[in-house]
Amino acid sequence: METFRSSLFILSLLFLLLSAVHVFAQTYTPPDKYFVKCGSASNFVDDTGRIFVGDLNASDTFRFTPRNSRELNRQNESVRVFNQPAFYEFDVERDAFYIVRLHFSPKNFLADLSAALFDVSALGVFVLKNVNATNLIGNDSVSIKEFFLKINTEKFRIVFLPKSSSIAYINAIEVFPTPPDFIPSEAQEIISDGRNGSAARVSPFLVLHTIYRVNVGGPEILMEGDRLWRHWEKDDAYLLNPSSAVNSDIYSSTPQYKSKTDVYFAPDIVYKSAKQLNRNASSTRTSLNITWSFPSRKHTVNLLRVHFYDIIGESTNKFLVFDLYIGDSFSRTIDASMEVGGVYPFHLDFAVDSGESGLINVSVGPLGENQSVQFNAFLNGVEIMEAMDEHSKDPEISAPWLEKSKNKLVGLWVGLAVGVFGLICMLGCGIWFGLKWRKRKTEEASYTHTQWSPLSAFGGGSTHSRLTDRTTSSSPLPNLNLGLKFSLAEIKTATNNFNKKFLVGEGGFGKVYKGVLKNGMKVAVKRSQPGAGQGISEFEREITILSRIRHRHLVSFIGYCDEGLEMVLVYEFLEKGTLREHLYNSKLPPLAWKKRLEICIGAARGLHYLHKGSAGGIIHRDVKSTNILLDENLVAKVSDFGLSRAGPLDETHVSTDIKGTFGYLDPEYFRTQQLTEKSDVYSFGVLLLEVLCARPALNPTLPREQINLAEWGVRCKKMELLEEIIDPKLEGQIEPNSLRKFSDTIEKCLQEDAANRPTMADVLWDLEYALQLQQSTAPRMPHEDSETIGIGTSSTAIQRFGSIGSSVLRDDPDMSQDVDSHLTASEVFSQMKADHGR
Known part of the structure; x- marks a missing residue:
């Protein structure tokens, strides 16, 4: 009897334990992944409080194929565009149901997304076929497609397949497990004529697509x-x-x-x-x-x-x-x-x-x-x-790079790997000893050349540098020895440990702080997001470009810090902030028309120097009002070279991933991915229109036809309505011929075909002429412009108006004073050596 009671007790205990396990298995906590903001390096918190992680911050548990894509941004929204088959891949729990949501919002980026045509595949099934902006979005600005998938692998892929020469795009992705038993294993079948059927299994249908979800009576x-x-x-x-x-x-x-x-x-x-x-x-x-x-x-x-x-x-x-x-x-x-x-x-x-x-x-x-x-x-x-x-069913024929490896090839690859491994080891040892010898010789040579410690492959001396742990395929900066490296302690002292009170701005690379160096110099300190893993290429690019240029209309580079996880750039501090602030900030006095012209001319001189005066030529790639800074005398200086592209500009174009800011982005560059200096000219045309109208390049709150400033401005110009959209604060200030010349310049810059746009030299000439028209008391005929003056005028006239075409480099005093293509990086900054730079 006692034995029976003991057995009964044990069975009861086992039952309770199994019940507890069952209850535990049925618990569910709303997940925090995966929520992905596509085409972005920054995270985004939506109205539900979820954090959508920028796909450029892809972790070890999710990844995508960036080689076939480009990212586009506008305000807080972004989109990733694919021109070849590509996929996102997520680490998931095997044999579980997942909710997958795909967010599409192509409007207000550029009209080109409306031409997209593509399929979307998951688990070997086409979940969406022949997707385009019309059938996907309709009259709405956003569409969210929801699916329930039974995933039987640990690696889950969502594949985007553009049709022929078209593109595919995606704005955001959600992938997370459903609660337990959310999708039934079987359900009562109802035949098409209404008759009852037997119990039909639902789970073999690996993918369910939500088409209706209705709150009845509420x-x-x-x-x-x-x-x-x-x-x-x-x-x-x-x-x-x-x-x-x-x-x-x-x-x-x-x-x-x-x-x-x-x-x-x-x-x-x-x-x-x-x-x-x-x-x-x-x-x-x-x-x-x-x-x-x-x-x-x-x-x-x-x-x-x-x-x-x-x-x-x-x-x-x-x-x-x-x-x-x-x-x-x-x-x-x-x-x-x-x-x-x-x-x-x-x-x-x-x-x-x-x-x-x-x-x-x-x-x-x-x-x-x-x-x-x-x-x-x-x-x-x-x-x-x-x-x-x-x-x-998706046969995956259109994406051969997605096919799984065949078992019969495994032995071949293993044998090949073993054979190659020994050769790699031998070569590796030889290369290691060679690099050690070369590094020692380089350090000895650099020590005799300068008293400043070199930026050797961004090594940062004895302090471990984030850039020594590069994961990108590009190589470190060659022969870079600026002697302008700050310690992190010096940067923290200058900014009071990055005090929020010193924060003056924020951009794609990171936050900008005002700082004061030991010698009293005021500086702007641009700090990347610590540990974010982004901005390495931008950091390198700015140092490379700024080490080879010097011009009164380009922001001056003071130094950098590359220590631990920190990447910091130090510039001269410009008291008056950005041009955008002076156009829109009601607390600041409005800029007079003459001053706006002078600012535009200064910015044009800086960009022209980048295109033609700097060694090798440079395309800025992100010309906009927030990247035009003003000193205490309101002199314009072009800043932010993190997206710039250096190289010879005598070629027709350079193929590159799309970078820039929507509203300012050259539509031809967006379509073809072929970057030229005329892309800067288009962006500068938008900037000129912004200066004239004092409104943002993109404003989604306006009526549809007015959202894009460039499109709206060109339309108003052709309809002779441009005067109606000019900044009201300029009323009565603009001389009509000056306005005509300025607006003609805008229209030339904003030509759809890059070949029809002027060079920055031509733009600079036209702006200087518009300023002369504004200042001149003598009446001028409406037909007078830069082309007619350039023909049959005296040499004194050319001297008066400054730069014409290829003569800019010779006649522009800014150019003659600031350009020296033979200076080395060390020589450029030799005059900046002070006790605070190391």
Whole structure:
């Protein structure tokens, strides 16, 4: 007997333990990954509080193929564009259901995205076919496509396949596991003619695509109102006979759920609201059925989920019993007291064939005449998910680089790897000894050359440098020995340990602080985000470019810090801030027209020097009002060379990934990925229009035709309405001929075809002429312009107006004073050596 009791106790304990394990297995915590902001190096927090990680910050657990893509940005939004097959890959849990959402928002970037045509594949199934901006977005600015996938691998890929010569794009991606038992393993099958079928397995349909999610009788529910960040629309648009139903009163109490995971099936508000029969509509019961009709693709199987919670009968403790109809013939009696005891919300799942009509009709109505029950019926919510079946199979023929390795090749690769390994070891040893010898010789030579410690491959001396841990394929900067390296301690002293009070700006590379060096010099300190792993190429590029240029209209480079995880650039501090601040900040005095012209001329001189005066030629690549800085005398200086491209500009173009700022971005460069100096000219044309109108390059709050300043300005110019969009603060200041010359220059810069745009030398000439027209008291004929003056005028006239075409380098005093292509980096900055630079 005692033995029996002991056995019973052990069995009871085991049962409790198994129950606890079961409960534990059923718990679910809303995940924090994966939420990806595509085409961005920065993270973004949405209205739900989720952190969308920029895909350029891809971690070890998710990755993508950047070689076939480019990123585009506008304000807080971004998009990744693919011109070849490419994929995102995520580390996931095997044999689990995942929610995948794809965000598409192509509008307001550039019109070119409207020409996109592509497919999207996942798990070998085309989840989206022939996607384009029209069928995807319609009249909305954003579209979110949601899928439920049974993933049977540990590496999950979403593949984007552009059609022929078109492109594909994606703005954001969500990939996270569903709660336990969220997708049923089987559901009641309903044949297309309405007949009952056997229990149909749902799980073999690896992909379900959400096509409807409806809150019946209640308000629209946005993502922040749902525990799984879903969107629920109102049901009224799907009612066949609106007079047959009325909305119930919103239930005041919070529903109680049968299990902890049941709360995720629908938000509380879905169960706190419903549609019920309008019993005043007719005296016959048969006409009082409430019917919702949902169009779908013909002959497709759909997972239909209907939600119920008897908030009508619960108040009287007399739970309603009524019929649910699907299609023409299928019916099922709904009795909440039998389903969940009447006190909990519940849902039912069905596998419904849409048949030849392509319609899925759902109805609720009272039981027959002989049933002694309450005369009512209700419904709380409807979800319909289309099963992606065999016709959607993706053979992956168009993306051979995605094919899996064949087992028969494994032995070959292993043998080859073993053979090559020994050779690599031998070569590696030889290279290592050679580099050690060369490094020692280089250090000895650099020590005799200068007293400053070199920036040897960004090594940072004895302090470990982040740039020695490069993961990019580019090589370190060659022969760079600026002697301008600051220690991190010196930078922290100058900025009071990066005190927020010293923060003066923030950009794509990082934050900008005002600082004061030991010798009293005021500096601007640009600090990358510590440990973000981004901006290494921009950091290198700025040092490389700024070490070889010097011009009064380019911001002066003071030094850098590369220590640990820190990347810091130090410039001269310009008291008056950015040009943009002076155009839009109402607290600052408005700039007079003459001063605006002088600022534009200064910026044009700086850009012209970059194009033609600097060794090798440089394309700035990010000309905009925030990158034009002003000193205490409002003299313009071009800044921020993190995106600049150095190299000979006598070639037709340079093929490169798209970089820049939307609104200023050259549309031809965007289309072709072929960068020329004329791309800077286009951006400068937008800047000139911004100076004239004092409004941003992009403003989504304006009417559609006015969002893009460049397009709007050119349209107004052609319609002779330009004077109506000029900054009101300039009223009465602009001499008409000066305005005509200035606006003509804008129109030339903004030509769609880069070949039709002027050079920066021509732009500079025209702006100087516009200034002369503004200052001149002698009347000038409207037909006078730079071209006519350049023909048949005296040499004194040319001298007066400064620079014409190729003569700019000789006649521009700024150029003659500041250009010396023979200076080395050390010589350029030799005059800056001070006790604070190391």
